[in-house]
Amino acid sequence: MKFSETDICRITQSIWATVLGLEVRPAVGEDSKAPASDFLTGHVCIGGLWEGTAILCCSANLARQAAAIMFGSDNPGLEEVRDAVGELTNITGGNIKSLLAYSCHLSLPAVSEGKLAGLNEEGSVLLNQVRFECQGEPLEVSIAKGAPPTSDRVDRNQGIAGFRKNRRRYGH
Amino acid sequence: MKILIVDDSKAMRAIVMRALRQAGFAGHTMLEAANGIEALKTIRESSPDLVLCDLNMPGMSGMEVLCAVKQEGLCSRLGFVTAEASADLRLTAKQAGASFVIEKPFMPANFQEALEPLIGR
Numbered sequence: 001m002k003f004s005e006t007d008i009c010r011i012t013q014s015i016w017a018t019v020l021g022l023e024v025r026p027a028v029g030e031d032s033k034a035p036a037s038d039f040l041t042g043h044v045c046i047g048g049l050w051e052g053t054a055i056l057c058c059s060a061n062l063a064r065q066a067a068a069i070m071f072g073s074d075n076p077g078l079e080e081v082r083d084a085v086g087e088l089t090n091i092t093g094g095n096i097k098s099l100l101a102y103s104c105h106l107s108l109p110a111v112s113e114g115k116l117a118g119l120n121e122e123g124s125v126l127l128n129q130v131r132f133e134c135q136g137e138p139l140e141v142s143i144a145k146g147a148p149p150t151s152d153r154v155d156r157n158q159g160i161a162g163f164r165k166n167r168r169r170y171g172h
Numbered sequence: 173m174k175i176l177i178v179d180d181s182k183a184m185r186a187i188v189m190r191a192l193r194q195a196g197f198a199g200h201t202m203l204e205a206a207n208g209i210e211a212l213k214t215i216r217e218s219s220p221d222l223v224l225c226d227l228n229m230p231g232m233s234g235m236e237v238l239c240a241v242k243q244e245g246l247c248s249r250l251g252f253v254t255a256e257a258s259a260d261l262r263l264t265a266k267q268a269g270a271s272f273v274i275e276k277p278f279m280p281a282n283f284q285e286a287l288e289p290l291i292g293r
Contacts, residue, residue, distance in 0.1 A: 018277035070183040072190075080183065087181040090228075091276045094255025106228055106256050108180075146265065 002141045003099060004019035008130045009061060011095045012141050014089065016134060018168055027131035032138040034059065036115040037140075040082070042089030045099050046048045048104035053124065054093035055142040056085065080112045096143060173291055176203040176220035176248070178211040178237070179248050180229045184276075188224060188253060195280035197287065208232025211238050222291055224274075235268060242269050249290055253278070260285040276292075 003064055009026060016024045041057040058066075058094040060081075067076035067084035078128070087107040124146030175192065178183045186203050194203065203220055205211035209232050215223060223241075227234040238250050249271045254261070254274040257275035265273050 003200055015277050018279060067183065071186055083181055083183045087183045090181070091255045096259075096277065097256060098258055103258070108228060108230055 003096065003128050005128060005130050007099055007140050008096075008128060008143070009132075011092060012130070012139075013130060015091050015095065019088070019091065020066055022065075022069075022134055024134045026134045027133045027138065031131065032059070034138070038113060038115065039115040040085045040113060041115060042085045042109050042111045044089055044093030044109045045107035046093065046100070046104050047107065048120075049102035050100055050104055050145075052143060052145045053125070054089070054096045055144065056089040056092050056140070057142070058085070058139040059137045062134055062139060065135060065137075086111045092141060173200045174203060174207060174218060174220040175200050175291075176211065176214055176218070176223045178205045178234070178283075179226040179253070180207055181226075182190045182206070184226065184253075190232075191226075191280045191283055192280060195283040195287070198285070200291075207289050208234065211237050215241060215246055219246070220248050222271075222287065223248050223250040225250055227252050227256060234263070236264075238268050238270055249287075251286060253270070254290070262278060 001113065009014050013024045037106050039057055040060055040063045043054060043055045045170050064076060066070045066088060067081040068074060070084050071080050073080070080089045087110070087123050089109040093109070097104055097106055127145055129140060129142040129145045132141070158166045175197065177185050177188050179188065180256065188200050192198070203214055203218060205214050208229055212218065212232070213223050225237055234254070237258055240247060241250055243282040250276070251272035251274065252265055253274045253276065255276045259266055262273050269291060274282050274286055
């Protein structure tokens with residue numbers, strides 16, 4: 001299964017414009033040099049006949065801006081920021097799932113601090129990753145096949161727990 | 173009229189309420205529930221005219237809430253607001269008795285289109 005850069009761009013730009021009224025553009029130039037601790041990563045697992053993960057990673061500044069818009073608040077708290085990233089990840093994952101020809105289900109989103117580090121020990125494969133810029137801040141959307149990649153700091157892997165619970169519910 | 177918004181994300185509940193106001197439904201009473209169990213309790217106690225429910229929630233899913241509403245013969249009409257709006261899911265939701273399925277991301281016009289035939293403005 002291939003997920004094109006065009007599809008990822010279209011989905012991401014539509015979500016950020018519709019939900020937040022923000023313009024997202026493909027990034028030009030080198031990756032951000034900001035430390036991993038300055039980022040938040042959300043992921044949702046897609047399961048069923050195809051198994052993979054949709055991952056959204058953005059700077060903490062951008063996450064705060066998104067939360068401020070969603071909540072109509074000048075100063076969103078940490079839980080509100082995590083909620084905002086989780087919901088943006090959820091919508092991104094749902095739209096990516098809709099590209100699949102197979103019937104699949106979506107886990108609950110999980111949000112962790114840090115930046116996507118790469119493959120985990122179980123050998124998930126990064127299929128595509130698109131870097132964006134929004135309000136001068138970095139944003140990445142990635143799709144991996146297999147179990148979710150690790151991030152630098154994972155407080156609690158709610159995504160996997162939610163996926164396994166849903167997998168039992170759906171009889172897989 | 174009473175409209176109940178059910179989503180485990182407080183951010184999404186805020187966005188749905190804003191979209192409802194922008195769609196012309198500001199005059200209705202908006203209630204909130206953060207999960208399926210809370211939603212069912214509110215439906216039993218407050219009898220909302222309309223329920224806008226997320227599908228994928230921890231504990232009790234939106235589909236389970238719909239099934240409970242139908243089984244208990246509760247009068248609230250329920251539709252889904254979900255990130256997972258495949259053709260299969262729309263068919264399953266309709267067969268289960270959902271009044272509509274609105275896909276995320278949505279515009280206020282999506283709510284107008286889905287809700288006006290049910291409750292007017």
